[in-house]
Amino acid sequence: MKRRVVPAALLALLAVPATLHAAPGVTAQREISGLMQALETSGCRFQRNGRWHGADEARSHLQRKYDYLLRRGLADTAEQFIDRAASRSSISGKPYRVACPGQAEQEAAPWFRQQLARLRGQ
Template identity: 45%
Template structure:
């Protein structure tokens, strides 16, 4: 019994593993992506329901927090693939629907936006 109690105490006192946040450059890219999604006027489909950009941003930030806590993401691409491309509950892909256009998978939409973010940053940086 004493061994069990000792093991339990050691388990409870053991430091909780916490992940690291995204590196600053990657976090800036993810923030830019989520800002673009929120301000795009597009809708975000998650498990069969459509949500406004602000709701999509809030949901994806929760997923980012989870992934960072598990130390599972270091780049914007990893965030897209592991958190922003589909439901971890149902396995269904997320979709983005913009006015007048057919819905596309969120991974495709976010990767295109990431390229636009990077192109804009490269064009504005001093040479």
Template identity: 50%
Template sequence: MSKGSAGFMFCTWVFSALVFAGASYAGDNHVAKVAGDEKAADNKQVASKHSEVSIAEKEISALIQSVENSRCTFQRNGKAYKADEAADHLRLKWRRGKKYAGSAELFIENLASKSSWSGKPYSMDCPETGIQTTNAWFHRQLKSLRGVSVND
């Protein structure tokens, strides 16, 4: 078999495999066809997950922004930090630990409530409310962001 016919046979085999697998050939581009409703349903689930992530990211960003805009002092491992320093720290933790923060609630529980180094809980000291855990503070902020009554 010559080199030319071997190449032709390989191309024919690839084309046949694509057609058999449910793909179509258009010029030099191979275009995969959607294989029925099952594949479309999978695509909708993926799109839904992306929109959930987008909502979570917006909420987490807003929570961190609310710390930065607050007049509170952030207490971490026995030291007090200004609001902008606290926000920077929380952004760093979020950037490094995104896999633990798939929702605003998970961000609060896994990243924003305690030190991953010492395990000590963080707290916020605010002029309006006094000292409270960041867990409680963030949950109140999240309710407010979502338009839920803070007293619920």
């Protein structure tokens, strides 16, 4: 009798329960997009892992992190986006920082929360 060999990658897929991740709601998507747009148009610099980057490069980086979270169903709200993508490096754990013209440098999480409050009209 001949044995069939099943590739390890297929076995790994079969071992993981299938789950469907719902996309964030329209409001969350609009808010997250608004947060990234606020950064991109802010004129601020964005620091990650000790190196400063322009706002456009920072937005690209955060978009990649957001896309990763979306694939795993981990960014259902703007607050989750801030906490899981826009606050700190997922590699080093170091907080991101934002330096805007005429303002004191600050950690990114409070800056994004301020932007979210503005988006919400608070």
